[in-house]
Amino acid sequence: MLLRSIHVGPIETNCYLLGADGRCCLVDPGGDGPDILEMVRLSGLALDAILLTHGHWDHHNGISEVLAAYPDLPVYIHKDELFHGQEATPHYFFPPAGDVRTVEDGDTIQAGGLTFQVLCTPGHSAGSLVYLCGDVMIAGDTLFAGTCGRCDLPGGGLEPMMESLRRLGALEGDYKVCPGHGGTSTLEEERRHNPYMRQAMREL
Numbered sequence: 001m002l003l004r005s006i007h008v009g010p011i012e013t014n015c016y017l018l019g020a021d022g023r024c025c026l027v028d029p030g031g032d033g034p035d036i037l038e039m040v041r042l043s044g045l046a047l048d049a050i051l052l053t054h055g056h057w058d059h060h061n062g063i064s065e066v067l068a069a070y071p072d073l074p075v076y077i078h079k080d081e082l083f084h085g086q087e088a089t090p091h092y093f094f095p096p097a098g099d100v101r102t103v104e105d106g107d108t109i110q111a112g113g114l115t116f117q118v119l120c121t122p123g124h125s126a127g128s129l130v131y132l133c134g135d136v137m138i139a140g141d142t143l144f145a146g147t148c149g150r151c152d153l154p155g156g157g158l159e160p161m162m163e164s165l166r167r168l169g170a171l172e173g174d175y176k177v178c179p180g181h182g183g184t185s186t187l188e189e190e191r192r193h194n195p196y197m198r199q200a201m202r203e204l
């Protein structure tokens with residue numbers, strides 16, 4: 001299921017490789033495309049999709065190199081993370097040529113031999129996504145070990161972040177939390193000790 005992760009790019013984004021049944025998918029290929037491709041190659045699995053948690057540059061900066069090697073891969077992202085203007089911006093995903101598929105809260109994605117449940121968790125950005133796969137929570141820049149993502153960037157906000165953290169905290173059971181930066185955690189650990197999640201859950 002969760003097979004490997006590497007830090008990529010200048011601010012050490014976590015790029016995750018997940019897979020089952022001979023297939024795999026990537027989450028947030030944020031830079032260092034050759035390293036990501038090597039991770040895929042070493043897995044011996046057939047790469048069949050890219051999932052993006054949100055549109056910030058540090059989560060997709062390696063995508064062109066991955067798509068150069070795998071041109072037909074579908075790329076999943078929330079529509080509010082797409083940039084439709086002319087000039088590049090670090091805050092939105094400007095789709096390269098490729099099969100970009102927008103997803104929404106409640107959708108499920110079949111990728112890498114696995115099923116991902118899509119939760120839209122605005123706060124860090126308007127269309128930030130959390131992906132649930134078995135007992136793994138791919139948390140993007142919404143939930144970090146001991147903290148949460150910043151809320152002061154375009155499309156973000158503290159109120160939606162609190163609502164998103166409340167929602168994640170209220171999920172049944174426990175998950176291994178795999179954030180966009182920093183180390184992993186568990187949802188139960190965050191419910192108990194993360195001050196932002198604790199505050200959000202007090203506001204129930």
Ligand SMILES: [Zn+2]
Nearest residue numbers: 054056124141
């Ligand atoms: Zn971000």
